[in-house]
Amino acid sequence: MRSFVHARVCGVPLWGWLAAAVLYAGLATVAMEFAWQRSVSAIAAVGGYRLDLYAASLKSELGRYEMVPSIVVRQDSVHALLRERTGAQPTLLHAVDTYLAAVNREAGSVAVYLIEPDGTVIAASNWDQTLSFVGTNVSYRPYFKDALANGSGRFFGIGTNTGEPGLYYASAVREPNGAIGAAAVKISVDALESAWRVPAEAAMVVDANGVVVISTVPAWKFMAVRPITPDRQTQIQASRQYAGRAVEPLPYQRLGDWDTTGWFAQFPDWTHPGRYKRFLALSKPAPQAGDSIVVLLDVAPARHQQYLALAFVTGLFLIAGLYGLYAIQHRRAIAEKLKAQDALRGANERLEVTVRQRTAELTSANARMSQEIAERIRAEQSLRDSQQELVHAGKLAVLGQMAAGLTHELNQPLVAIRTLSDNARTFFERNQPAPAIANLERISRLVDGMALLTGELKTFARRPGVERVPVSLNEAVNHAVLLVESRIRDERVRLDLHVAAGTTVYAEPSQLQQVIVNLLGNALDAVAPEAQRTIAIDAHEPDEHGRVLFTVTDSGAGIAPEVLAHLFEPFVTTKPRGRGLGLGLAITSRLVEGFGARISAANLPEGGAQFRIDFVAATVQGTANG
Known part of the structure; x- marks a missing residue:
């Protein structure tokens, strides 16, 4: 435990690092939470403005259509047509159809039509179109029932004929005896959805059933945001509000509340199918009773602010930590410097003593050297x-x-x-x-x-002296032959000389003569026991590399393989005991090396031995020295 307490990392006690880590974690948590709350509050404020704007636009856009049925029911021809019903004159029916078409055109709605008490449409603005509402029975629609019972009705659903969603308004056609029919208008909400579309946001209108009826995300329309009871599902199917289709739940997950008007939820990301994204959902009652407007706001900017806050706190801690480490290291450096100065003074003193001792030793060593x-x-x-x-x-x-x-x-x-x-x-x-x-x-x-x-x-x-000069190889060979001429003659040895005229090598004259005499003497000894005694001396003109090859070949028995490898070593000889010390070829080898040449020996396939000397031509050597 004691060693743990006193443990240090970079000069800082371990408990200091632990305290810094705890402080960092606390400050980072507070900073991230503060950044989150502040950013989400700003997003919620923007969402509130959006809700107010959507509510105002919804009221403005749909409110101007709500009066269309009330205007239609005041038309005398409409009352006359409903009173006569099946006995109405074709001219009256045409006049009403024309009137409804004019109203629809001026209002910019989808269709305006007239309904009998039994729910049958007897006149419509689209009377002359393929998908005309004329003859359609809408008695099951809630807006028709509400109009006959209460004087007006409102309903959002999918058209039976067109299959297109829309908002329906209806007003009763009344006379003293009661309602004799109803006038209705169908409105498209496509323009409203297009106007509400904002990047990274989603807006929708949820009706009293909890079903999305208006949405900037087309895939979410007619999906439920809350569970629908079986009884309510039966009523929806009876009214054919959604064209008989089953209402599926919208796949989202509620994560927690923000305040009384908002909550966090995971909704499908409509820009990346198959993924989910976190949103702040804000809601507000719609101008129409029972409906509500919901806006979804992306909280990624708030998460980004959290990361910035974390980065800011981390940067502050890094700066503070680096400054602290710098201060610690600076103090340590000062202490080390002082310690090093003390050590240096001691080392200097010891060095002076050592230098004096070593100087004396070096003086003595120099004298000995x-x-x-x-x-x-x-x-x-x-x-x-x-x-x-x-x-x-x-x-x-x-x-x-x-x-x-x-x-x-x-x-x-x-x-x-x-x-x-x-x-x-x-x-x-x-x-x-x-x-x-x-x-x-x-x-x-x-x-x-x-x-x-x-x-x-x-x-x-x-x-001999030690000077190396150009020497005529012809003269050196002739002088050497003259020294052993009597032996050549007496032993009946045939000597073949083939030395190119003017061949000059670099050597010491007397030493070169001694080398040739030694080689001739060895050759004479080698051919002495033979019946055919022949010695050949050859030297050709310099080759392209400036070398002269000089050879002495004999017709003797050759050199034993075990001797050949050590032939130029001192005291190695092939002569009988008492006839040689084995120094001749060793001396010859040293002399040849002194010329800058190379000597070698080999046995020939046809018999006999051959000694080769690879000289440097005097002209080439002279050029190199010059």
């Missing part, structure tokens, strides 16, 4: 030096492998030089200078060849 950077720079330099040493070691290893061949290549010229020099001395002793000079020239050529070979060895063995 500087030392580590220097050590890393030295390590990288040492690594580069080691890589160069490794490359140089690879060259020396190749030179060691070529030592025997080089010794043979140098021994032959040296023996020839010794022989030629001895022969030259002998020729000079014999005073034969020409042969001696020829021997000396041959010795010079042999020395040039030896110098060329040793020069290639010197170039191959020296430590």
Whole structure:
């Protein structure tokens, strides 16, 4: 219970929200009830004006017809016709018919006619029309009975001949001996109903039976607004007041009283069939005795005013609530700000201490980092030096492998030089200078060849720099072939060279030569056990992408699949133990990558292996660098 009391929503205690909700509900109820009463009072005032207007128009419209029968009964020809009855002259009957037609035309009524005491119509204004009243018996009609008994009669009903509703007035034709007949007039109420029609309203006249006889809603005519007893239903059927049709109740529901003159009810909505609508019903006695005028007024505007009142109260509460929440939040923000300032001061103090500590740590860390950077720079330099040493070691290893061949290549010229020099001395002793000079020239050529070979060895063995320049692939291949030429010749290997003239790639000259020598050395090792020993070197002109494909293909047994996947890793070799360390292809791969090229190896379907190097053409590289 305690936690419930102290519970808060948006900083406001829960009991505060409950109190606000109760206050809102009370004010909203009062405001809606006030708006309802005020709006309904205004609607009722309008309805009162409507009732007065309808009553005045009903009295004015029907009152001018009420005197028509009284005027007709004063006509001498009417008395003469009723006295003679069946023995009347045709001329007299025609004169009365003509007179009645003139009266009907001037009055604007439906029909004016003359009735015998037995209820038979003997003359009428519509004597010459198809639906003439002449010959019709109306003895059952209350207006005729009341006229003979009381001198005048009034009745609303549906015409027997025409089937059209109307209002009937009748006056007795009297002579000293009593009533000898009656004169009657039928009036249409269609014009009156049209004049009463107002949007969202309905007006009707209810007769003494409780039946709607005049209505701005045609579907409601001749329906009862209150229950009709069986005896009264029998009387209505006998009088044929409604042309013999059964009177059905009007389907409406009374909801409650407004005051002594009005009540609320649910009536069918004539603008939307099948629906019901709430109305304020006001009634007033009609000028004719026993009738009443009822007007139905739509209360939707009053309901709308209720919604406006609810919206107004809701808006006020929202504004007040927002203002209250703003005030609470503002106070909380101030408190939080003060609290944050205190926290900030504490944090600043702690931060200063932390900054001093971290500054000392960073100073120490920077010193350690500087030392580590220097050590890393030295390590990288040492690594580069080691890589160069490794490359140089690879060259020396190749030179060691070529030592025997080089010794043979140098021994032959040296023996020839010794022989030629001895022969030259002998020729000079014999005073034969020409042969001696020829021997000396041959010795010079042999020395040039030896110098060329040793020069290639010197170039191959020296430590390379790191500069990458355009290198002629033809020259690099020729220099590499010269270094292993003795082995190619001694091992009877056929070498096929197909290097396009002028092919230039981007590389370091001595490293490129070392790469080709390594690949040629591996190829020579691969074809050594074979009967047919062939090595092919191919290089084509640059393709459309500026690449040069260089291949070295041998006719050996190929590379084992388990070795092929790791061929360019250090210490991976296919040579017998003691004949290789497995560094040659690893060094070759690193050198090729340094050129910006790619090296790969594959076994050929027809046998043998092929090494491919995808170089960047020097012209393309030069353009990119330029």
